[in-house]
Amino acid sequence: MPTNTAAWLPEARADLVVGPATMPEPGPEEMLVRVRAIAVNPLDDVKQWTGDLMYRWLPYPAILGEDVAGEVVGVGSGVSRFAPGDRVVGYAVGMERGRRHLAEGGFQEYVVLRADLAAPIPDRLSFEEVVVLPLAVSTAATALFQSDHLALPHPDPSPSTARARADRGTVVVWGGSTSVGSNAIQLAAASGHRVATTASPHNHERMRALGADVVADYRDPAVVSQLTAALRGDRVVGVLAVGTGSARPSVALAAATGAARVALASPAVSFGDLPRRGGPSLRAMSTMMRLGLSTSLTQLSARRHRIDARFVWGSSLMTNEVGRMLWEDHLPAALADGRHVCAPEAEVVGDGLESVQTALDRLRAGVSARKLVVRL
Numbered sequence: 001m002p003t004n005t006a007a008w009l010p011e012a013r014a015d016l017v018v019g020p021a022t023m024p025e026p027g028p029e030e031m032l033v034r035v036r037a038i039a040v041n042p043l044d045d046v047k048q049w050t051g052d053l054m055y056r057w058l059p060y061p062a063i064l065g066e067d068v069a070g071e072v073v074g075v076g077s078g079v080s081r082f083a084p085g086d087r088v089v090g091y092a093v094g095m096e097r098g099r100r101h102l103a104e105g106g107f108q109e110y111v112v113l114r115a116d117l118a119a120p121i122p123d124r125l126s127f128e129e130v131v132v133l134p135l136a137v138s139t140a141a142t143a144l145f146q147s148d149h150l151a152l153p154h155p156d157p158s159p160s161t162a163r164a165r166a167d168r169g170t171v172v173v174w175g176g177s178t179s180v181g182s183n184a185i186q187l188a189a190a191s192g193h194r195v196a197t198t199a200s201p202h203n204h205e206r207m208r209a210l211g212a213d214v215v216a217d218y219r220d221p222a223v224v225s226q227l228t229a230a231l232r233g234d235r236v237v238g239v240l241a242v243g244t245g246s247a248r249p250s251v252a253l254a255a256a257t258g259a260a261r262v263a264l265a266s267p268a269v270s271f272g273d274l275p276r277r278g279g280p281s282l283r284a285m286s287t288m289m290r291l292g293l294s295t296s297l298t299q300l301s302a303r304r305h306r307i308d309a310r311f312v313w314g315s316s317l318m319t320n321e322v323g324r325m326l327w328e329d330h331l332p333a334a335l336a337d338g339r340h341v342c343a344p345e346a347e348v349v350g351d352g353l354e355s356v357q358t359a360l361d362r363l364r365a366g367v368s369a370r371k372l373v374v375r376l
């Protein structure tokens with residue numbers, strides 16, 4: 001009988017500790033997966049660093065982690081898409097409200113995945129390559145396709161002509177070299193749109209290879225006017241704002257180009273500016289004041305220009321048709337025929353659950369167009 005092990009978050013702001021865990025059991029629409037690769041997300045770092053600022057409902061000890069790839073070892077009675085032995089990649093939703101927080105947390109050897117938030121892995125792709133996708137591609141799809149965000153038409157496997165793409169309109173993905181952005185560029189292009197994006201200059205070629213038509217440097221003080229000029233004549237159908245501080249320039253760009261919707265994926269300030277020890281402090285007060293002020297100014301500016309600017313919650317696709325469209329219809333076929341590539345590129349940080357904390361520490365120090373991955 002196999003045993004299970006997890007990288008536990010024992011209490012608020014602690015380092016992860018590897019130790020035994022209960023073997024989870026899948027429900028009817030779920031499957032049990034032996035995890036072979038894990039990726040880390042800013043969300044895991046923010047939860048660990050800030051204690052209960054986010055995900056207050058998560059009890060300790062907790063198992064964080066959203067991105068997993070591995071082999072199916074058991075399926076629930078209602079699952080017909082997968083069978084034991086299948087190689088799968090999936091979105092572990094244990095941190096979400098109302099889910100089984102321990103069974104569905106990604107940082108463990110055996111995890112329960114919802115079958116409707118998983119896709120088969122084509123033979124030519126490794127666990128490490130494909131594990132970069134789950135939270136990032138889910139957040140991108142939520143922002144682009146959900147009716148309360150940009151509400152774009154769903155991806156279409158038939159290629160579009162330049163004329164058809166121009167007619168359908170342009171989507172701006174602010175922060176194209178982020179994990180969310182790299183997937184959003186591909187999904188927006190797959191749904192027949194022209195795509196404009198921002199990234200540091202050393203990532204511009206990467207952005208074009210993913211499907212971006214227009215690329216600008218988000219650090220250039222003139223970036224909003226450069227993009228506005230580059231998009232003159234385009235019908236801009238929406239802006240997805242990814243990256244700390246992306247909300248205000250994204251709303252300004254929407255106002256300048258006539259886009260009526262902005263999907264906000266990132267907070268206005270970095271939670272890494274908060275002290276890890278918690279409790280009141282001048283730094284905490286200043287960070288929270290900047291967050292409140294910048295969020296309010298963004299919303300005021302959006303209202304003044306009649307722009308609908310809403311914050312994205314990347315897991316909300318599991319409650320609507322976008323989840324199935326992405327994980328059951330689009331990704332399996334698009335990964336198999338190479339229309340959707342695994343981006344950003346995986347960088348393996350180490351082997352074993354002990355390396356997850358190393359990966360989180362590396363993520364905190366900053367990455368550029370890379371996803372940090374641990375092999376199990």
Ligand SMILES: NC(=O)c1ccc[n+]([C@@H]2O[C@H](COP(=O)([O-])OP(=O)(O)OC[C@H]3O[C@@H](n4cnc5c(N)ncnc54)[C@H](OP(=O)(O)O)[C@@H]3O)[C@@H](O)[C@H]2O)c1
Pocket residue numbers: 041042043135136139174175176177178179180181198199200201203218242243244245246264265266267311312313314315367368369370
């Ligand atoms: N709302 C949600 O549900 C949800 C879900 C997932 C992620 N997020 C948020 O989305 C953001 C990205 O997450 P991720 O995992 O995709 O990040 P990531 O892959 O770790 O992002 C790294 C990239 O961020 C880029 N970047 C940093 N600051 C930027 C800015 N101001 N504008 C544009 N690009 C910037 C860097 O670009 P260069 O190297 O090119 O400079 C770098 O390549 C984070 O804020 C995260 O918290 C939100």
